[in-house]
Amino acid sequence: MANAPVQRMSQLMAKTLRDDPADAEVLSHxxxxxxxxxxxxxxxxWSWLPLGKKVxxxxxxxxxxxxxxxGGQEVLLPALLPREPYDATGRWDEYGQELFRLKDRKGGDYLLGPTHEEIFTLLVKDQASSYKDLPVILYQIQHKYRDEARPRAGILRGREFLxxxxxxxxTEDxxxxxxxxxxRQAYQRIFERLGLDYRICAATAGAMGGSKSEEFLAPAGAGEDTFADCPNCDFAANxxxxxYELKPVDASGVPAAEDIPTPDTPTIxxxxxxxxxxxxxxxxxxxxxVDGEIVAVGVPGDREVDMGKVEAHFAPAVVEMVTEADFVARPDLVRGYVGPQGLGEKAGYIADPRVAPGTAWITGANKADTHAKNVVAGRDFEVDEYVDVVVVQEGDPCPKCGTGLKLDRAIEIGHIFQLGRKYADALKLDVLGQNGKPVRVxxxxxxxxxSRAVAALAEQTADDKGLCWPKEVAPADVHVVAAGKALQTELALDVSEKLAAAGLRVLCDDRAGVSPGVKFTDSELMGVPQILVAGRRAAEGVVELKDRRTGEREELTVEEAVARLTA
Amino acid sequence: MANAPVQRMSQLMAKTLRDDPADAEVLSHxxxxxxxxxxxxxxxxWSWLPLGKKVxxxxxxxxxxxxxxxGGQEVLLPALLPREPYDATGRWDEYGQELFRLKDRKGGDYLLGPTHEEIFTLLVKDQASSYKDLPVILYQIQHKYRDEARPRAGILRGREFLxxxxxxxxTEDxxxxxxxxxxRQAYQRIFERLGLDYRICAATAGAMGGSKSEEFLAPAGAGEDTFADCPNCDFAANxxxxxYELKPVDASGVPAAEDIPTPDTPTIxxxxxxxxxxxxxxxxxxxxxVDGEIVAVGVPGDREVDMGKVEAHFAPAVVEMVTEADFVARPDLVRGYVGPQGLGEKAGYIADPRVAPGTAWITGANKADTHAKNVVAGRDFEVDEYVDVVVVQEGDPCPKCGTGLKLDRAIEIGHIFQLGRKYADALKLDVLGQNGKPVRVxxxxxxxxxSRAVAALAEQTADDKGLCWPKEVAPADVHVVAAGKALQTELALDVSEKLAAAGLRVLCDDRAGVSPGVKFTDSELMGVPQILVAGRRAAEGVVELKDRRTGEREELTVEEAVARLTA
Structure with a gap:
């Protein structure tokens, strides 16, 4: 392919702004x-302007x-999808409000694909008939749609994203x-080539279903995920x-449970x-x-319940908080004084593993102005199911080695799942096995x-002057700045042509009527790795080469600069 | 970039079929x-499988x-678009049922973009402030959505298409x-490089609005467009x-109009x-x-009315045929005997230019069982507006030179429009002009x-054996066929590796348990330009090189074949 022509900023659709947009909360935005x-x-x-599109x-x-x-084979599936396969797996409903749904002119139900498990499953069902046709890895690069409740953070969390x-x-596990x-290996290479700092963390499968799953998280203040890192061992997880493992304790020494009057103590x-x-x-x-039925969630009084975890546990059932009306309808639930003892008939009970069998607690006595002490799990009340529902805090013990965990914000840039046979079961994807019998895939x-990786890169690489792209993703290799009058512009264009002829991707700021100061500021904001300035010494054929990241600068002849950049 | 690895058919997701799909009407499908x-x-x-995606x-x-x-600058705009800009230009309604509309979780109205005039206009309004920022050409390659009433012909006319x-x-005309x-030049180069046979034809602007427009039509039997070609001059048009020009004639010698009894003549x-x-x-x-008002359309009795042209003329008003009920409601319109004389008060009247002023006709007398003769346009009746509404026929005169036109079916592969200021007016896109005053863009x-170009290419280049791709768009340069046992497979893979190492894109049919006959048939069906067969003489290191299009074949040593293909 021919070398790319010099991109002149005088003709480029890329207007820079002095001020942050009013609605922007995060750096990359x-x-x-x-x-x-x-x-x-x-x-x-979002719309991607020319420089954004290049990145x-x-x-x-x-x-x-x-x-x-x-060995992945690239395909391209539609974004506009029929309802039926998503009905077969239950995801048409499970996705709830996050799914963009629409009707065609004949009243048929369609959706905008949030992910494509169903359609790929059906494709392979059509294409593969024997174990000999597998294994296969298919991929696509395509827009996805999710109707986020609170789209924020610019392209970090859009409703249409690439x-x-x-x-x-x-056929086999x-x-x-x-x-x-x-x-996992390909993702490591991708994120390394992109120049992203990232961690591989154990993750939950969420709406996707399946068993093992890991996330690739890029630490950044703007991230919506929180991950825990163990300073002592290799544990890292969203x-x-x-x-946590359930660790029952011995409660044989605990006295019998006993009510205690506690007037005026509505809070912990x-x-x-x-x-x-x-x-x-x-x-x-x-x-x-939970789908209208009352369930109590037990956690130590000093911990917060992570409603996301409760929702994930009960999904696809819908979880809501109880309301005033619910207490009116259920006088047997004494507001502020609920305890798990004898709750059995009245409501379900799940608890955090910290409420392990044998642990003793002070809790509500199911009577107004009364609590109970020495209430022992497994003796005085039963837990229907143990679920990790508390908000993890800095310093919580590492589940692997016990050391206090460090918490950080991060951006999810990749996610890998072992789905298993969930989708193949729902859509009956079998192939003939070696023994001639059908095998479920x-x-x-x-x-x-x-698109999110672009934002994550911007977050991680930016400095106080602006964007600062790693070489392989930068929209150009060199940003040539004409800092002066006609002489400088002529030199800038001339050296730009030389660099482009040598195969470099060149952005040249040839704008007339824009001061050198503004051009320098823009060049730093735009973040091309190398900046070449035709300025004061243009008449001598001397230019200044600046490294965007380090700020190091050096005066060179045009020939030296070209040689350096094309080396 | 590294050379592409050899694509082995044993691992490729590309199942060939012996029979045509039941719903397929056209060749490319x-x-x-x-x-x-x-x-x-x-x-x-549609879903694009690996080979389709490559093309x-x-x-x-x-x-x-x-x-x-x-000098086009590539950008990427969303496919999911807000309603407001399309309301401003009227296209939210004008598009009718062809537009996919949907609501987000908050009840906001969105659409799937059929074309993006509005969004680009707003983008430039945001980015350009002065005449110095123009001219600019912005482009994107993106999926578009149109809810076609009768999606047919495979990817020739899809509802989601690239x-x-x-x-x-x-700023200036x-x-x-x-x-x-x-x-126009870029499109010529594109279609020439693609190897498409095409014509540039005068076209109507349709829903897009604007003045001048031309279509790039690829002649093909499967096409939905009909274009006329003049065998004598350079005229070509959809x-x-x-x-046609309106050519009034002298009617001074025509006697006065006169009623004639014509019982039992309900048809022409x-x-x-x-x-x-x-x-x-x-x-x-x-x-x-037309929007509920009766309009009569006059054409010579031997010609058909092209309802598409009538609809286009009145758009965005809705055109319907009159019904039984309309005649009941309007006894002044005598069914089967309507004539334009005295229609003035009762209904509007448009006519084809063939009904030019001075032409004399036999037509309905607006009385049962009665026609009138010597009814002269412009003397006995007035035409509100002359509109070209007849279906063009083979042999109709060329509007430029009068020679009988030749008609052909074709696929519209490109369309260029001079929109003018329609969108800039609706969305108020101005920039500051040289004189400091705002200029409308x-x-x-x-x-x-x-995606349609892929189908058009398939239509034009296929032969009775299957697809037959031009080199630059083919999914591979060479299709290597292992026709035999282990020896042939080994040789096929070996020569494939040599070709790939030389930079060629290689598809190798290494499938076990598939007969040479099936492999030959598949290689012709799949249409890679060069086919290299490791067969009978594999032991001697001799292969057969076949040109997919001409069918010419030649036996060569592996070294000769590699040299030939990489020349």
Whole structure:
């Protein structure tokens, strides 16, 4: 292919802004808008301007190359999808409000694909008939749609976004493990080539279903995920995915449970203060409705319930908080004084593993103004199911080694799942096995947020001057600045042509009527790795080469500069 | 970039079929499905399998290179769009049922973009403030959505399809003409590189609005467009766009109009037979309702009315045929005997230019069982407006030189429009002019059907054996066939590796348990330009090289074959 022509800024659709957009909360949102890379078209829906599109395409190319390298076959499936396959797996309903649904002119139900497990499953059902046709890895790079309740953070969390999704199909569990391992390696290479700092964390499967899953998280303040890192061992996990072993304790020395009058103690704080105990000695019971049925959730009084975990546990059932009306309808539930003893008939009870069998608690006595002490799990009340529902805190013990965990915010840039046979079961995907009998296929599903990776890169690499792209994803190799009058512009264009002829991608700021100061500021904001300035010494054929990241600068002749940059 | 690995057919997701799909009507649909390039996901919604995706990407690359060459800047706008800009231009309603509309979780109205004039106009309004920021050409390659009433013909006319759309922005009419000319040239280069046979035809602007427009039509029996070609001059036009000059004639010698009894002549045929005249001597008046108001459409009795042209003329008003109920409600309209004389108060009247002032006709007398003769246009009745509404026929005179036209079916593969200021007016797109005053911007809009071009290419290049791709778009350069046992497979893989190492894109049919005959048939069906067979003489290191198009074959040593193919 021919060398790319010099991109002149005088003709480039990339207006830079001095001020942050009013609605921008996170760094990448501010900088990508200010540097003229993206513009908002509607809530959570973005347009990529020329420089943004170049970065996006660079990320896309890297992802494609690494997917091809593990034998992935690129396909392109529709974004507009019929309802039926999503009904068959239950996801038409399970996705709830996050799914964009629409009707065609004949009244048929369609959706905008949030992920494509169903359609890939049906494709392989059509294409593969024998175990000899497997294993196979199929991938696509395509827009996905999710109607986020609160689209925020610019392109970090849009409602239309570009994703690489791939799917593996195997007949044996070992094959799935191998396809999963191949993806894990490919993702490591992708994120390394992109220049992203990332961690591989244990994750929950969420709406996707399946068993094993890991997330690739890029630490960044703007991230919506919180992950825990053990300073002592190799444990790292999304806090949503941390689970603790249940450790029963011996309660033989605990006296019988006993009611204690506790007037005016409607909260854990007032209760603990009144009794002179730590909040952690009390048992808090949060009431929720699961598809309309009351369930109590028990956690130590000093911990918060992570409603996301409760919802994930009961999904696809809908979880709601109880209301005033519920207490009116159920006088047997004494507000502020609910305890798990004897709750059996009245409501379900789930509890955090910290409420292990044998642990003793101060908790509500199911009577007004009364609590009970020495209430022992497994003796005085039963737990229907133990579920990790508390919000993980900094310093909580590492589930692997016990050391206090460190918490950080991060952006989810990739996610790999061993789905198993969930989708193959729902859509009856079998192939003929070696013995001539049908074998149910086992699947994996794997995603890279392509547009999100651009934002994550912006977050991690930006400095106080602006964007600062790694070489392989930058929209250009060199940003040539004409800092002066006609002489400088002529030299800038001349050296730009020389660099382009040598195969470099060149952006040249040839704008007339724009001061050198503004051009310098823009060049730093836009973040091309090398900046070449034709300025004061242009008449001598001397230019200044500046490294965007380090700020190091050096005066060179044009020949030296070209030689240096094309080396 | 590294050379692409050899694509082994034993691992490729591309199942060929012996039989045409039951629902396939056109050649490209049949062949692209049979050769394993595409699969149907829903009506008018297609999945691209690995080989199809490669062809699609090749077309995309050529389009991109040629758009870059005319200074186009690639951007990527959303497919999911807010309603408001389309309300401002009226297209939210005008698009009718063809627009996919949907609501988000908050009840906001959205659409799936059919074309993006509105969003590009707003983008440039945000980005450009001065005449110095223009001209600019922006383009994207993106999925578009149209809810076709009868999606048919495979990917020739889908409801989700890949398109390159571009938009030019200029301050002066001459600038628009220049941007238009650049696109015209770029499209010529694109279609030439693709190897498509095409014509540039005058076209109507349709729902897009604007003035000048031309279509790039690829002659093919499966096409939905009909175009007229003059065998004598350079005239070529979509038949929808042909218009004739109005040529008044001298009617001074025509006697006064006179009623004639014509019982039992409800049709033109019975009337002409009963009077012993040609149908062309009679004037047929078709009644339609335009937004509920009756309008008569006058054409010579031997010609058909093209309802599409009538609809286009009155758009966005809705045109319907009159019904039984309308005649009951309007006894003043005598069914079968309507004539334009005195229609003035009762209904509007449009007529074909063939009903020019001074022409004399036999037509209805607005009384039962009665016609009138010597009814002269402009003397006995007035035409509200002359509109080209007849169906163009083979042999109709060329509007330019009068020679009888030749008609052909074709596929619209590109369309270029001079939109003018329609969208800029609706969305108030101004920039500061040289004199410091605001100038309204003038626009062009230009489209290439990327996925449709793949189907058009399949249509034009296929032969009775199957697909037959031009080199630059083919999914591989060479299709190596292992025709035999282990020895042949080993040789095929070995030569494949050598070819891939030399930079060629290689597909190798290494399938075990598939007969040479089936492999030969598949290789012809799949249409890679060069086929290399490791067969009978494999032990001697001799292979057969076959040209897919000509069928010419030659026995060569492996070294000779590699040298030939990599030359």
């Amino acid at each position: 501010k900088l990508l808008v200010r540097a003229g890379y993206v513009r908002r078209t509607a809530a959570g829906i 996006l395409s660079n990320v896309e190319r890297i992802v494609r190359e690494e997917m091809d390298a593990i 994703m690489k999704d791939s799917y593996s199909f195997d 070992e094959g799935l493990a191998q396809s999963y391992a191949l993806h 806090t949503e995915a941390i689970s 704080e007032t209760l603990a203060a009144s009794l002179g105990v730590q909040a952690s000695a009390t048992l808090k019971n949060l009431l929720v409705k 086992t699947m994996g599903s794997y995603g890279v947020g392509v | 049949k062949l692209l499905v049979r050769a394993g390039y595409v699969r149907r996901t829903a009506a008018g919604i 699609l990407s090749n077309v995309e690359r050529i389009v991109r290179e040629e758009m870059d060459a005319i 398109m390159k759309d571009s938009y030019s922005f200029d 001459e600038g628009l003409a220049q941007s238009y000319a650049l696109h 038949t929808e766009a042909i218009s 045929e019975t009337l002409a037979a009963s009077l012993g005249v040609q149908a062309s001597a009679t004037l047929k008046n078709l009644l339609v309702k 003038t626009m062009g809009s230009y489209g290439v059907g990327v």
